[in-house]
Amino acid sequence: MRTLLAAITLLTLTASPALAAAEGGKVNLLEPHAGLIFWTIVVFTVTLLILRKFAWGPILGAVQAREQALTDAMAAAERDRNEAAKLVAEQKAAIETARNEAQRYIAEGRATAESMRGEMLEQTRQQQAELLERARKEIEAEKVKAVEELRREAVDLALAGAGKLIGQKLDGDADRKLVEQYLASLGGK
């Protein structure tokens, strides 16, 4: 649209002798001018060289450096996060292990206590039984001894009694044996 407009205007301008005559000569907008072409090349090239070295390079470099720094920061954050997650997992695992260990120690302690108690109980019972046994044995022995004593005393009494009765002293071994045989016949108990 604009190009069309320009073309029409240009045609009008170049074709209009009245306008052209105002400047005292023909005006041709499309006429190239070597000097201006030369200047354009020089000015543009110099601008390009200066801007490339002192503007585009530093500006794009700064932008790239900033983008790089951003990417680096993001990567570092990602790495840190992963590391933190790993550490947390490790920590969790350690806690789990510790808890299991504690559980095991407690169980072990309980088992040990249980077994110890059983052992002690058994030992006590055994000791008790032993004591009982010993006491019984002692009683038995004392009883036997007492019976023995009693029997001897009885023999002596019987002999003394019988000696009194018959007026003579019964002291011989033969007599004693006799009484003992008699007592034995009464029952050993």
Added chain:
Amino acid sequence: MSLATVVADSTAKYDIITPHITNGDHMEIPWILPPFFKEITLPHWEPVQLGPLALDLSPSKHVVFLLLGASLLILVMLLVASAHRRAAASGAAPKGASNAFEAMILYIRNEVILPNVGHHGEGFVPYLLTAFFFILTLNLLGLVPYGSTATGNISVTATLALLTFITVEIAGVRAQGWGYLNTIFYWNNELPMVMRPLLFVIMTPVEIIGKFTKPFALAIRLFANMTAGHIVLLAFMGLFFTFGLPLGVLPLGMALAINFLEILVAFLQAFIFTLLSSVFIGQIREAHH
């Protein structure tokens, strides 16, 4: 013909449009006394003889604006670059205008140049970025008071298009080596043997014309857009002086609207020149016949 005389003698018929849009050895500069401008005559140098060619290197109006635009652009970009260097030292992005220029530079680089030029196109970024900002600066210089549009001169736009043409062809040679010849001489190995010479004869001129059409279109598009806008602007302003008040307010309003449109066109044409140059470079680097 001095503009002062034109303003003074309003009954006479004068052309104020043609001197404004064409190159010349007169220039108006700001002046503190009424009518607030002063017409100066630029120096005329003897043409330099280069063999048969007489090169007139006189600093005409458009040469002055080329130099002015280039200096302005270099100054601004150096300031932006130093702001970036300072900001980069502290690891932050620059603030304000530098950041705005960075956004423009990055947009042109990342959205216009690199996707169109293709892989490993970083080497073309400086040329295309410079072309964009160079054209943009010159376009905008035509819109400020006392300004003149160097990009409204066919010699300037043709030269810029020529530089793009050279860049495109160099890109073709570098990307394709001997295969570059295929972009000039049409020889399709997929065709039957009989057809190849026939199509070679038909297509080779087409290829060659195609090569020159692209920069030609670039030159004409930029030149015509910049010139046309100024002609329309001046025509409306002329209508204001013709009608006088109060009716002249209408064309003045139109002139204002067109001026805003011209700002858009200034950006748009710089953008289109850069975009199409990128596309042409990308095309020749990808071309496989």
